[in-house]
Amino acid sequence: MTKKYDVVIVGAGPAGLMAARTAGENGLSVALVDRKTDIPKVRRADGGAIGVNEYLFEHMVTFNEKAKLLCFPSDGFTVPYSGPYSNIYGFQVYSPGKKRILFGDWEAAKKRGDEVRVGVSISKDQLLRGLLDECKKYEVEIYPGINISDIKKSGRKVQVSGDGKTFEGTFVIAADGVNSRIARLLGFNKERKFMGTYRYLSWMMEGEIPVDPGCFNFVLTEKSTYAVLDTYEKGIYHIDAFDSNTKVDLNASLEEFMKDRTYGSWFAGCRKVGEVNCVSNIMSPLKDPFKDNILLIGDAAWTMEFSNMAALLCGWKAGNAIALAFVDKKLNRRGISSYLHWWKKEFYNPYGSYEFGPAGGGGGILQSLLSGEEIDYLVSLIQEPFPATMNFFTLFNTIGRAYAELFPRIQEERPEVMDKLFAMREKLEEIGEDIRKAGFPNR
Template sequence: MAKKYDLIVVGAGPAGLMAAKTAGENGLNVALLERKKNIPEIKRACAMMWLAFKERYFGEWMRFNPKDSRLCFPKNGFSIKYDGPVKNIYAIYGHSSEGHRIRIGDCDKGREAGDPAKIAMVHDKSDLLAGLLKEVERLGVEVFSNTNVTGIEIMNDKVTVLAGNQEFAGTFVIAADGVNSLIAQKLGFNKNRKYYGMLLSRTYTMVDVEGADPNAVNFSYYGQPLPFIVALCPLAGGEGHQVMGLTMNPKIEPDLIFNRLMGEGFLQSWFKKAKKIKELAAVENLWEPIVEPYKDRVLLIGDTAWCQEAENTGSLMCGWKAGNVVTVALSEGKIGREGVEDYLRWWKDSFYNHYDYRDYIKTFEFPLLFKDEEINYLFSQIKETMPASLNAYAIFGIIGVELGKVMGKIAQERPDLIPKIQTFASASAEDLMSEAIKEGFPNR
């Protein structure tokens, strides 16, 4: 017979580790199941930024305390120890293929102003996960690595999680198995969920990239007929970069992206001496968020319930809140929806009602709608430095304000672009992503 736990957490990313740590601190009897053998090893591409400082983000005003190496969430009321390297990010620079640059923030000014001007920090996610895992183990959570969850069964008095021929029974389950969650799919959450396509990412960790400011995130947008995005993010430790190629079209081979990036156009000069030292990938379905991420004593947290990325910080918040709410539910003997109502309210306030995921999707709509030549023209029109932000839900709004200032000129020089800009601003995500929706493989 399966051993019974108060709580089973599926997935040991930031959300699952934080949920297990919090519930472990509260003295619950917890099992953490993870399919990776070595939990801190990063197997999936991630730019490893903590977003976003200097503004309220997912209901939080995050801080980093360098004196005690702590990432702090003062509004939620918790902090975590992090002993790895960090680096401040002060700006995003966007480039078109011919080298027209738009600036969202200014690194020189940011460095001058110092720490308070940072909009994000890069960290080493492997160190973040290792630190959380150490705590989880110290607290006596039973960690089952190399354990691939294959099913879930709801019964009257327990939920059984299946991993091949192993069974784990829990009063509550927290599903933190990420963006392509098996548990969300098995419990039917994806059946009527709006689907926007599949994001494919190939990431090279590279050294000797020349020309990229060490405190900036550099983006490059390549429009039709080969629509993709490249993001260059500095590594927290050392001088290297993560170079990420992102596309919503599974027919575009990652090699095509990197050949174009490094073989032609403006950015090729940055890669003349660059050497690849590591390669990672990610394949992620883009769903609308789940309004009520709960069913039959199973709570879905982090990426599992959001639109692609709740991000490392958002997932940590979800794990902390979920671990506490489940603890209180057990103490009060409220073994059902009533017990986790506080989490569902918090989720709505901090995530669901706080940001419109369709603003985030704009990043992927942009290269699908515009031709490469059009992106070159539009970027060439924006000369002013825009206010610094790495808030993915706000960036196209910031760019829109700046484009608004030059609309008269665009209307004269390129009247053909006006209807497209209007479509980009007002058409539904379903329409703008129709090409990606057709090409994706949803795990309904």
């Protein structure tokens, strides 16, 4: 027999768990369904970094380690987190010849610690576990191991089905991630701009890597781009390769990085202790993420890497909006209009058209346009550290502004590099087109 709920939530990542907890806290009857059998076990690549003490999407997170809470003071709610953590003090960008652009002051970090952190590296498994426990406390019915494959309107209700089970809700929240099947089944993806299929491979390495503690490093070798991330576990690092060229062998690329003539020595005493990967289709975000009493939240409605913080925010807002719809007896679009206004005002309008572009997609795109020596030269022009940040928008905008100011100097010192930078915009458009053609849009 089909079980009936006020709200059925598909996907138990940070967005879905938070929506389930909030709807449960408000006294609604909630079913939470995920295809994973062990919900808190994270199988998809994720750096586990949460930016704190600075605004991201105009919202703020702080971390109260004594009370074991991630706090959202700009919004007025908290999320339990009792797992291990370490501080993050910013980003560094390394050139093929080991020149660096710094976003953060590591000398201050050594002396002032928590005071100057801009993020915490956490265990995402533990974050999800804490939320799952809260869902249980609020009597959310949890269904792991069910892959939802169908969704349809049935009178004034919505039915979702998979693996021989059907759930009926007055509302459905689709929090099924960046490659959302529900978005595709409802026809949302037909209207979305497709920007390519990106793949990530993350190796966990045990040992000592000589990077500044508490740092997210982007490393550009002569051939490709990698991320080296310090984690919450001392002596464990994530080494990531990412590429929009679907034919590139990411394992081979990481093996090559481990033997790179400049960076290979970093990994000499390390051993691989695990790996995760993921494939993401990048589409433009949804302007109106609601149809037939189905609300899409988190990565399902965004473009890529919305972030755990934004996913939690969406879950919180969605759970509350649906609770209001019941109190106001408006079991329709009007009932959840607080969510739709919020989404448009806080996310879609200010950030919805922002594209990091193909150069941000990793691989060797920048290296195909500039030589290693030219990248070294450009990186060496930035002498002073930029203020610490964990915000990608700030990172990209700061780098863009800094080089715009340096153009006259580059023109004088290295006119041939300047010519390449001028030609880059057009070339990146061509590369972007190739990436789109090579991808697999899930329309």
